[in-house]
Amino acid sequence: MTSKSALILQQDSLVSFWDFQEAEGQSRVAKGPFPYVLDEMSGPIKRVEEGVLGTYAAKLEYGQWFNLPRKDCPALDFHGPEAKLTIFAWLKRENRVNGQCEAIAGMWNETEKKRQYAMFLNLRIWGSGDQVGGHVSVEGGPTQGYPWCMTTAIGATPLAKDEWYALAFTYDGTYAKVYVDGVLDERETYNPYLYEKGLFDGGHTGADFTVGGVNRSGEMGNFYAGLLGGLAVFNEALTDEVIRKLSIK
Known part of the structure; x- marks a missing residue:
């Protein structure tokens, strides 16, 4: 176990931590209080010898x-006015x-209008790119007056390809924030992003927790x-200090 992994596991607010050390064809089992299992979809997901929190990393093909x-991960169902993550x-x-x-990851089903929370790259809204x-989202569906959800914290820094990053997304019930390599990636109006409405409650039929893709346009x-x-x-929304310590650079 790396020192970074040990530090992650020491956090009182940890729900689940996946380090992706398992071989392809195997379910990925979380470390921490809730050993939730991520199942591969669309074929075995390769394991490559290029890790940052261990020897290996998962390689997701497009x-x-x-x-x-959803039914198997109730501790990841952050919803309501008190939601923090x-x-x-x-x-x-x-x-x-x-x-x-x-x-990247979250409970976010656009097809059935059951959006809650999710980390993304390359949203391309509000003048953003990479x-x-x-x-x-508290509505679950699109933002009123738009065809899609527009409520998001978006950083200022375009992320390069073929380069490791430590990325964090926090929500404390008032602000959504995003961080790049341990630093708040400040952007006027959009990071921190004021959002005091809380998160959508999908109930028993809300979104699954997905990693690497979301349900949209019926698929x-x-x-x-x-x-x-x-x-x-x-x-919980981790503090700036903890986020800095958990970053790889």
Whole structure:
């Protein structure tokens, strides 16, 4: 176990932490209080010897993702006016043309209008491009007056391809924020992003927790392609100091 992994596991607010050390064809089992299982979708997801929180990382080809059914992960169902969370992802994007935004992780079902929260890259809204974004929604459906959800924290820094990043997305019930390599990626109006409405309650039929893609337009899409070296979810908005310590650089 790396010192960074040990530090993650020491956090009182940790829900689940996946380090992706398992071989392809195996379910990825979380460390921490809730050993939730991510199942491979669209074929076995390769393990490559290029990790940041261990020897290995998962390599998601375009069109692959991990799924965790909603009924099996109640501790990840952040909803209501008191909802708080942090998603932390260590990743390296593939050097390819991205025709859509890229979903990293969250409970976010656009098809059935059951959006709650999710980390994305390359949202391309509000004048953004390849930045990290932290989507929050109380409506579940599109933002009023728009064809899609527009409520999100979006950073200022375009993320390069073929480079490792530690990315964090927090929501404390008042602000959504996104961080790049331990630093708040400030952007006027959009990071921090004021959002005091809380998160959508999908009940028993809401979104699954997915990694690397989301349900949209009646099918899975918004695929992330590249390496995923770690994913951790917390039930509090981590402080700037803790986020800095958990970053890889």
